[in-house]
Amino acid sequence: MIVCVCNRVSDRDIKRLAVAGCDSFEELQMETGAATCCGRCEGCARETLAAACAEEATRQAARTIPLVLA
Known part of the structure; x- marks a missing residue:
């Protein structure tokens, strides 16, 4: 979905930046x-970035949790 019409910024663009380490508005x-x-678009852009950063943090945390086999 397009978040910023003026600059053609999509939610996918924002998610890609979050994965690349962008963590501030x-x-x-x-x-x-x-x-x-x-x-x-400011509100939507902020919400989209926050959600993408939270998702990326969860993904990173899941990668660092060691797998323990019983």
Whole structure:
């Protein structure tokens, strides 16, 4: 889905950046220009980034938990 119409930023773009280590809204704005024109997308962009960062943190945590075999 397109999050920022002005700069053609999609939720997939935001998820890719979160996976690459983007963890702040300011960094997202610098990388994509999201919410720098009309600003209507700011809430959605922030929510999408937060969800993507949480998902990535969960994925990273799952990779670091050692598998214990009984």
